[in-house]
Amino acid sequence: xxxxxxxxxxxxxxxxxxxxxxxxxxxxxxxxxxxxxxxxxxxxxxxxxxxxxxxxxxxxxxxxxxxxxxxxxxxxxxxxxxxxxxxxxxxxxxxxxxxxxxxxxxxxxxxxxxxxxxxxxxxxxxxxxxxxxxxxxxxxxxxxxxxxxxxxxxxxxxxxxxxxxxxxxxxxxxxxxxxxxxxxxxxxxxxxxxxxxxxxxxxxxxxxxxxxxxxxxxxxxxxxxxxxxxxxxxxxxxxxxxxxxxxxxxxxxxxxxxxxxxxxxxxxxxxxxxxxxxxxxxxxxxxxxxxxxxx
Amino acid sequence: xxxxxxxxxxxxxxxxxxxxxxxxxxxxxxxxxxxxxxxxxxxxxxxxxxxxxxxxxxxxxxxxxxxxxxxxxxxxxxxxxxxxxxxxxxxxxxxxxxxxxxxxxxxxxxxxxxxxxxxxxxxxxxxxxxxxxxxxxxxxxxxxxxxxxxxxxxxxxxxxxxxxxxxxxxxxxxxxxxxxxxxxxxxxxxxxxxxxxxxxxxxxxxxxxxxxxxxxxxxxxxxxxxxxxxxxxxxxxxxxxxxxxxxxxxxxxxxxxxxxxxxxxxxxxxxxxxxxxxxxxxxxxxxxxxxxxxx
Numbered sequence: 367x368x369x370x371x372x373x374x375x376x377x378x379x380x381x382x383x384x385x386x387x388x389x390x391x392x393x394x395x396x397x398x399x400x401x402x403x404x405x406x407x408x409x410x411x412x413x414x415x416x417x418x419x420x421x422x423x424x425x426x427x428x429x430x431x432x433x434x435x436x437x438x439x440x441x442x443x444x445x446x447x448x449x450x451x452x453x454x455x456x457x458x459x460x461x462x463x464x465x466x467x468x469x470x471x472x473x474x475x476x477x478x479x480x481x482x483x484x485x486x487x488x489x490x491x492x493x494x495x496x497x498x499x500x501x502x503x504x505x506x507x508x509x510x511x512x513x514x515x516x517x518x519x520x521x522x523x524x525x526x527x528x529x530x531x532x533x534x535x536x537x538x539x540x541x542x543x544x545x546x547x548x549x550x551x552x553x554x555x556x557x558x559x560x561x562x563x564x565x566x567x568x569x570x571x572x573x574x575x576x577x578x579x580x581x582x583x584x585x586x587x588x589x590x591x592x593x594x595x596x597x598x599x600x601x602x603x604x605x606x607x608x609x610x611x612x613x614x615x616x617x618x619x620x621x622x623x624x625x626x627x628x629x630x631x632x633x634x635x636x637x638x639x640x641x642x643x644x645x646x647x648x649x650x651x652x653x654x655x656x657x658x659x660x661x
Numbered sequence: 662x663x664x665x666x667x668x669x670x671x672x673x674x675x676x677x678x679x680x681x682x683x684x685x686x687x688x689x690x691x692x693x694x695x696x697x698x699x700x701x702x703x704x705x706x707x708x709x710x711x712x713x714x715x716x717x718x719x720x721x722x723x724x725x726x727x728x729x730x731x732x733x734x735x736x737x738x739x740x741x742x743x744x745x746x747x748x749x750x751x752x753x754x755x756x757x758x759x760x761x762x763x764x765x766x767x768x769x770x771x772x773x774x775x776x777x778x779x780x781x782x783x784x785x786x787x788x789x790x791x792x793x794x795x796x797x798x799x800x801x802x803x804x805x806x807x808x809x810x811x812x813x814x815x816x817x818x819x820x821x822x823x824x825x826x827x828x829x830x831x832x833x834x835x836x837x838x839x840x841x842x843x844x845x846x847x848x849x850x851x852x853x854x855x856x857x858x859x860x861x862x863x864x865x866x867x868x869x870x871x872x873x874x875x876x877x878x879x880x881x882x883x884x885x886x887x888x889x890x891x892x893x894x895x896x897x898x899x900x901x902x903x904x905x906x907x908x909x910x911x912x913x914x915x916x917x918x919x920x921x922x923x924x925x926x927x928x929x930x931x932x933x934x935x936x937x938x939x940x941x942x943x944x945x946x947x948x949x950x951x952x953x954x955x956x
Contacts, residue, residue, distance in 0.1 A: 442937060444903065607947045608739065614952045642737060642940040649941035652902045653948020657909045 418659055419620060421651060422447025422479065422628040423644075424508070424590055429453050430638045433467065437474040439641060443648050447628045449480040449508060449588065457484070457494060461501035468502050479628055480588065482508030483533045483562070492518050496526045508533050508562040508588055513541050513551060520555035529558045531587035536567030537599040543571050545578040549585060560587035566594045566632070569611050570601045576612065576619040583623040591616075591651065592632040603635040606647035613650070618658045713954055714915060716946060717742025717774065717923040718939075719803070719885055724748050725933045728762065732769040734936060738943050742923045744775040744803060744883065752779070752789060756796035763797050774923055775883065777803030778828045778857070787813050791821045803828050803857040803883055808836050808846060815850035824853045826882035831862030832894040838866050840873040844880060855882035861889045861927070864906050865896045871907065871914040878918040886911075886946065887927040898930040901942035908945070913953045 425448055428436040433454045440448065448471065455467050455478075471478045481504045484495045492515055499507050506529045511519050523530050532552065534542045542548045545563045552559045561582050565575040579586060593609030594601035606613055620629070631651055633644040720743055723731040728749045735743065743766065750762050750773075766773045776799045779790045787810055794802050801824045806814050818825050827847065829837045837843045840858045847854045856877050860870040874881060888904030889896035901908055915924070926946055928939040 443941065605944070607944065607951060613948075614955070642936045645937040646738065646940040646944035649900070649902065649944025649946075650948035650951075651944075653908075653945035653950075654952055655948075656902060656945075657949055657952040660909070 419617065419625070419655060420447050420628045421445050421648060421655075422449065422477075422630045424449040424451065424483070424630045424632060425454050426451045426483065427632050427634060427637065427640060427644065431640070433470070437471065437476060439644070440476055441474065442641075443645055445631070445648060446475060447477050447479050447630075449482055449628070449630055450478050450502070451482065452484070455481060455502065457498055461497070464498065464501040465503075478502065478504070480504055480506040480508060480531075482531075484509045486511040486515055486519070488512075489515065489518055491515075492522055496522050496528060499528045500526060505529060506531060506587060510535065510539075510542065516551060516555060516559070520552075520559050523558040524556045527558070529560060529587055531560045531562035533562040533588075533590070534564050534567055536564070536570045539567070544568050544573050545582040545586070546573065549582045552585065557585075560585040562588035562590060564590040564592075565611055565616060566590070566592035566601075566603065566609075569594050569597050570599055572597050574612075576616045579616065579619050579625070580623060583625070586623070586625055586627070588627055588630065589620065589625070590630045590632050592634065592647070603633070605633065605635070605643050606631070606650040614654050614658060617651070617654050621658060714912065714920070714950060715742050715923045716740050716943060716950075717744060717772075717925045719744045719746065719778070719925045719927060720749050721746045721778065722927050722929060722932065722935060722939070726935070728765070732766065732771060734939070735771055736769065737936075738940055740926070740943060741770060742772050742774050742925075744777055744923070744925055745773050745797070746777065747779070750776060750797065752793055754796075756792070759793065759796040760798075773797065773799070775799055775801040775803060775826075777826075779804045781806040781810055781814070783807075784810065784813055786810075787817055791817050791823060794823045795821060800824060801826060801882060805830065805834075805837065811846060811850060811854070815847075815854050818853040819851045822853070824855060824882055826855045826857035828857040828883075828885070829859050829862055831859070831865045834862070839863050839868050840877045840881070841868065844877045847880065852880075855880040857883035857885060859885040859887075860906055860911060861885070861887035861896075861898065861904075864889050864892050865894055867892050869907075871911045874911065874914050874920070875918060878920070881918070881920055881922070883922055883925065884915065884920070885925045885927050887929065887942070898928070900928065900930070900938050901926070901945040909949050909953060912946070912949050916953060 423445055425436055436454055468478055481499060481502055484507055486492050486495060486509060495507060508531045510533050519530060532542060532548045534544050534548055536543055545561045545568060548561045563579060563586060568575045568578050593604045593606045593611045595604050595609050597610055631647050633640055633647050636643050718740055720731055731749060763773055776794060776797055779802055781787050781790060781804060790802060803826045805828050814825060827837060827843045829839050829843055832838055840856045840863060843856045858874060858881060863870045863873050888899045888901045888906045890899050890904050892905055926942050928935055928942050931938050
């Protein structure tokens with residue numbers, strides 16, 4: 367939306383997204399999403415069978431892409447759950463502008479299931495985040511709040527009936543390095559305050575992401591899945607399956623603890639040329655799920 | 662190699678492959694391939710544990726890409742086994758030219774484990790294919806020979822000590838629609854004559870690819886893996902995991918029958934913009950293998 371139309375068209379051609387057409391981006395549902403090809407992650411609960419884990423994206427990973435580009439990539443990858451970041455749904459927009467963007471996302475066949483990660487440094491930030499969630503219709507946001515705001519956040523979450531999943535950012539995050547650290551700070555707050563478990567950052571602290579998921583199961587509201595090259599602070603992003611995270615074990619654990627949220631696949635290695643690595647990571651996640659969900 | 666250098670550079674930039682640098686393509690080993698990041702498919706036999714299945718590409722899928730572009734894509738996807746098609750290793754080249762191309766492929770960190778698919782309509786085609794394999798150092802070629810040439814092919818395979826895997830092409834292939842049809846025609850020939858099992862084409866005949874693999878296990882020499890949208894002649898290509906092929910079952914079957922060859926992942930849906938869909942299919946295959954190879 368920030369780029370001139372011509373630059374966008376160049377991008378779509380260069381990345382091959384152009385061939386999709388932009389029909390899905392201008393009001394009619396995306397073809398890929400309404401077509402006959404099944405989603406690996408589209409199963410809904412049937413009878414007593416638990417729902418499949420849903421694959422989505424936190425749109426932070428598309429920070430170098432505008433809204434139309436992002437929607438085109440999601441359609442091409444047949445991934446339909448988005449946690450919208452401020453790049454695509456600015457916090458500063460008025461309620462009717464927010465509603466218009468949400469409508470556009472939905473018209474492209476994408477489910478805007480959450481907003482965030484939203485940073486909160488002041489009481490005003492907390493209030494703004496809640497009004498933002500209300501305007502967008504989000505029942506869930508992901509957040510990184512200053513710890514002194516947690517009690518206010520808990521009260522506001524109850525008032526607005528919005529769940530808030532606090533995101534852990536690894537060894538460099540003084541407040542929330544791991545899901546366990548989040549849990550300690552929120553366990554006595556309103557149950558609407560929970561955790562967005564960033565698997566790659568957790569692994570970089572040396573904590574087993576599966577064990578962290580079990581320990582925080584009752585507050586686990588969202589998941590960011592990426593692989594990393596080592597279980598240390600020096601670990602950097604890798605395509606899922608090429609790093610050290612035991613992703614099969616982690617996804618099995620999510621199923622075992624009854625997690626029914628979204629698995630937000632991330633790719634932060636080639637952020638200006640994200641499609642190939644992101645496609646590989648989505649494929650890997652679907653491949654693992656195709657086996658572990660069968661039993 | 663057929664395109665001017667400038668056009669190639671434009672391609673590499675547009676597809677983001679440029680960032681890899683072309684060091685790996687001009688004599689020194691590719692960085693990605695010699696780096697610390699593990700291949701999902703690189704495990705070699707340790708003790709009594711069977712080798713992991715190796716992921717490769719039949720380079721037919723890169724028919725719209727020259728040799729350098731193909732090598733750059735393989736490096737980016739960290740896939741190192743190639744069955745070279747005539748687009749990249751022309752049948753008409755002289756032995757020293759063939760050897761030079763093979764040396765370039767190896768210098769990029771890619772293993773040219775086979776050549777093909779080679780079509781054979783005459784006795785001269787059979788002889789040329791054998792001389793081609795000899796010049797390239799191939800111990801395996803994939804082929805689609807006219808049935809009246811099979812006895813000659815068997816004798817030549819023995820003479821040159823080259824294995825020949827005959828490729829099935831689905832419902833439209835009068836001679837070799839399924840691996841089973843190949844098997845019937847070759848079962849009394851030299852054991853160097855075998856099968857390249859194209860999973861997508863097999864599925865389109867309505868035959869279960871896993872059952873076909875079991876039935877032809879003792880002659881199974883190569884595998885082309887792609888997904889298709891339906892188990893009929895009208896089925897068309899899909900990213901692995903989005904179609905009807907039971908890929909987890911198929912890969913489990915390969916392990917069970919002791920197959921130790923290459924799984925050649927294909928993507929024929931967006932052949933002029935192959936990277937995203939191919940990356941997704943490679944990721945899916947690795948994800949399935951990460952689970953089914955563990956037990």
